[in-house]
Amino acid sequence: MFPSELLSFLRTAERVAVLTGAGVSAESGVPTFRDAQTGLWASYDPAQLATPDAFRRNPALVWDWYAYRRALIAAARPNPAHYALAEMEALFPDFSLITQNIDALHRAAGSRAIIELHGNIRRVKCAECGKTASAWDDSREKPPRCEHCGGLLRPDVVWFGESLPPDALQRAMEAAERAQVFFSIGTSAVVEPAASLPRMARRKGALLVEINPEATPITPLADYALRGKAGEILPALLEAMTRRQSLRK
Numbered sequence: 001m002f003p004s005e006l007l008s009f010l011r012t013a014e015r016v017a018v019l020t021g022a023g024v025s026a027e028s029g030v031p032t033f034r035d036a037q038t039g040l041w042a043s044y045d046p047a048q049l050a051t052p053d054a055f056r057r058n059p060a061l062v063w064d065w066y067a068y069r070r071a072l073i074a075a076a077r078p079n080p081a082h083y084a085l086a087e088m089e090a091l092f093p094d095f096s097l098i099t100q101n102i103d104a105l106h107r108a109a110g111s112r113a114i115i116e117l118h119g120n121i122r123r124v125k126c127a128e129c130g131k132t133a134s135a136w137d138d139s140r141e142k143p144p145r146c147e148h149c150g151g152l153l154r155p156d157v158v159w160f161g162e163s164l165p166p167d168a169l170q171r172a173m174e175a176a177e178r179a180q181v182f183f184s185i186g187t188s189a190v191v192e193p194a195a196s197l198p199r200m201a202r203r204k205g206a207l208l209v210e211i212n213p214e215a216t217p218i219t220p221l222a223d224y225a226l227r228g229k230a231g232e233i234l235p236a237l238l239e240a241m242t243r244r245q246s247l248r249k
């Protein structure tokens with residue numbers, strides 16, 4: 001199922017970086033950004049809700065939308081793609097898992113070398129003083145207020161038009177630049193600056209592997225474009241990588 005040169009390259013590689021997007025969580029039942037919104041939120045466009053302006057205009061609506069998505073995510077479990085990536089981490093001395101996802105499913109699956117580019121829906125932060133918290137009480141007031149300064153709490157995620165956490169972006173760029181193999185998995189590769197990471201890795205000589213049922217703007221750059229679902233391809237790739245190694249002993 002996999003080209004032998006890809007498997008042999010993976011067997012000798014030491015520095016691997018992975019970029020994941022919403023497609024990796026699709027098989028956990030978490031809708032991707034390009035999936036139509038359903039139910040109560042069908043008439044809302046995520047791009048109109050996930051913005052600082054929307055929060056200024058209607059903080060309670062934005063807070064409720066994230067509460068809805070947090071409930072969707074709370075019901076979700078990691079899928080075989082998440083577990084395969086957690087296992088892959090142990091195979092390489094220098095492995096970085098750069099994710100655009102805010103659903104914390106990589107950590108739930110056991111990954112540790114995670115760089116959260118777009119934040120984490122399970123954390124909130126004060127819109128005024130920036131202090132973060134992992135617990136809050138929104139039974140009285142929505143959004144609740146910061147216990148330090150009284151400012152409104154908001155999800156600790158990157159909104160459209162906001163800059164990414166500088167340290168996370170710096171670490172992601174460094175990982176992309178030193179990678180020998182760069183995987184772009186389950187991302188439409190259109191939102192910057194994350195979408196530049198595969199290009200950056202390729203420019204520095206990394207082997208670029210894309211896993212996605214559909215083509216994306218970086219498909220033409222990929223050395224290997226593996227067409228299909230991450231939850232099917234990643235476990236098979238991991239098995240092929242480790243099977244060949246055991247055969248050689």
Ligand code: OAD
Pocket residue numbers: 020021022023024026027032033034035050100101118158159160185186187188189190191211212213214216228229230231
């Ligand atoms: P998108 O919804 O833009 O793209 C999801 C990608 O996953 C698409 O290319 C699908 O073809 C692919 N896909 C769907 N099912 C898949 C599966 N089972 N296995 C593998 N791939 C699958 O989501 P992202 O690329 O993550 O930013 O979007 C990037 C950013 O856009 C998000 O982080 C968010 C949004 O604006 C912020 O919120 C700042």
